[in-house]
Amino acid sequence: MTTKTDLTAPGTVPVFFVEEEHGHAEGSTMLGFWIYLMSDCLIFAVLFATYAVLGHSYAAGPSGKDLFELPTVAINTSMLLLSSITYGFAMLAMDKERQGQMLFWLVITGLFGLAFVGLELTEFASLIREGATPQRSAFLSSFFTLVGTHGLHVSVGIIWLVTLMVQVMKHGLIPENRRRLLCLSMFWHFLDVIWIGVFSFVYLMGVLV
Amino acid sequence: MSSQPHDARLVGHDSDTSGHGSMGGYVTGFILSVILTAIPFWLVMGNVLNDSRLTAIAVMGLAVVQIVVHMICFLHMNTKSEGGWTLLSLIFTLVILVIALSGSLWVMYHLNTNMMQMTPGDAMNMP
Numbered sequence: 001m002t003t004k005t006d007l008t009a010p011g012t013v014p015v016f017f018v019e020e021e022h023g024h025a026e027g028s029t030m031l032g033f034w035i036y037l038m039s040d041c042l043i044f045a046v047l048f049a050t051y052a053v054l055g056h057s058y059a060a061g062p063s064g065k066d067l068f069e070l071p072t073v074a075i076n077t078s079m080l081l082l083s084s085i086t087y088g089f090a091m092l093a094m095d096k097e098r099q100g101q102m103l104f105w106l107v108i109t110g111l112f113g114l115a116f117v118g119l120e121l122t123e124f125a126s127l128i129r130e131g132a133t134p135q136r137s138a139f140l141s142s143f144f145t146l147v148g149t150h151g152l153h154v155s156v157g158i159i160w161l162v163t164l165m166v167q168v169m170k171h172g173l174i175p176e177n178r179r180r181l182l183c184l185s186m187f188w189h190f191l192d193v194i195w196i197g198v199f200s201f202v203y204l205m206g207v208l209v
Numbered sequence: 210m211s212s213q214p215h216d217a218r219l220v221g222h223d224s225d226t227s228g229h230g231s232m233g234g235y236v237t238g239f240i241l242s243v244i245l246t247a248i249p250f251w252l253v254m255g256n257v258l259n260d261s262r263l264t265a266i267a268v269m270g271l272a273v274v275q276i277v278v279h280m281i282c283f284l285h286m287n288t289k290s291e292g293g294w295t296l297l298s299l300i301f302t303l304v305i306l307v308i309a310l311s312g313s314l315w316v317m318y319h320l321n322t323n324m325m326q327m328t329p330g331d332a333m334n335m336p
Contacts, residue, residue, distance in 0.1 A: 031291045038302040045306040049313035074250050081242055084283055088235035189283040193276055199246075200272035204253045208261050208268070 033183045037190045040153075044194050047149060051142040051202065056209070059137035064206025067132055069123075073203045076119050077195065080154075083112030084192045091185050099173055106165050109188070113158045120151045143202065150198055153191050160184055230285055238282025245275040 055064075090105035124144070127133075134144040164184060168177050249268040251257065258264045280286040280299075288296055 031294055034291070034295045035298055038298050041302050042305060042309070045309050049310045052310065053313055053317040070250065070254050074246075077246055077250075078243075081239070081246065084242075084279075085235055085239040088230060088238075088283065091230065092232055092235070186284060189279060192283070193279045196246075196272050196275050196279065200249060200268050204249055204268050205265055208253055208265055 029179055030182065030186075033186060037186060040190070041194075044146075044149070044197070047142070047146040048197060048201065051146050054138040054142040055202075055206070057138035059139075061137040061140065062130070062132050063139070064143075064203070064209070067127060067130070068203050068207050070203065070207060072119060072123055073199055076116055076123075077199050079112050079116040079119065080192050080195050083109045083116065084189055086112060087185055087188050091181070094173060094178060094181060097173065099168065102173075103165060103168060106161060110158055110161050110165075113154055113161070117151055117155050117158065120147070124148075146202065147198060150191065150194055153194075157184065157188055157191060160187070230282075234282050234285075238278055241278045241282070242275055245271050245278065 086105050086109045090102045090109060093099075093102035093105060127140075132140055134141045161184060164177065164180055167180070171177060249271050252264050252267055256264075258267065286295065286299065290296070
């Protein structure tokens with residue numbers, strides 16, 4: 001520290017150029033994360049295409065009409081939708097520098113996310129108990145792959161959420177944590193967008209046809 | 210943390226976060242999403258239209274509308290964010306998505322319909 005003050009003349013303010021570069025990196029992080037989400041979107045597009053092709057290959061097994069319970073799906077959908085808006089409230093609290101309020105909303109978001117994953121796992125368990133396992137037919141293979149991949153994403157999102165909550169409690173709302181929370185915000189809302197496709201195309205159309 | 214005076218970096222970042230939505234935006238998005246989710250469930254569970262093809266078209270149409278609502282209200286998509294690069298990458302993704310979906314369905318549909326009908330016995334005697 002003493003050597004540093006010797007380098008600058010007394011009274012002058014040292015100038016750092018690192019700050020500006022950091023701000024730039026933050027901007028490109030959001031674009032980079034968006035491009036990751038787009039590539040994730042392509043994974044889901046391929047899984048949707050697989051389901052669209054194989055969705056009616058029942059192999060004389062059960063169809064969507066026999067298996068899907070729409071009230072459960074409706075509750076699941078509302079869980080994810082509610083978690084989306086509570087995450088939005090957390091981001092608004094972050095903008096207002098209210099750390100406690102933000103953590104509260106993040107906890108609520110995580111609980112809604114857990115409820116979603118729990119309900120989905122219960123549904124999978126009851127399907128498997130009825131003999132509708134992924135091995136039963138091409139329809140069920142593609143169904144479990146598509147819905148399971150989405151569920152896996154939500155589970156990873158919850159782990160990420162808890163990790164960030166610990167980070168915020170430890171270091172506060174530093175710029176790095178804000179950036180991470182904004183990335184998770186995009187990830188979380190993106191998963192809700194994918195779920196719109198799942199409940200419309202898989203569940204509602206599956207019961208219909 | 211929040212009671213401490215902000216350093217230059219935090220304040221500079223604050224001016225950036227203005228594009229991350231407002232209370233009104235989130236609430237509007239949520240209400241629209243609830244309506245756009247409730248209608249397709251009601252159509253299917255109540256068998257309101259009495260026509261499965263018409264119901265299917267309505268369900269998919271409402272899903273597309275709801276995805277657009279989510280993109281604007283929750284993901285804050287607009288033509289200006291990141292200098293338009295987010296929108297450009299989204300359009301690129303949509304093009305690939307449409308090609309993958311329609312291409313798979315098209316090819317596999319023709320593969321299925323042009324497949325020769327055969328009994329298990331025929332299949333065993335295949336060259």
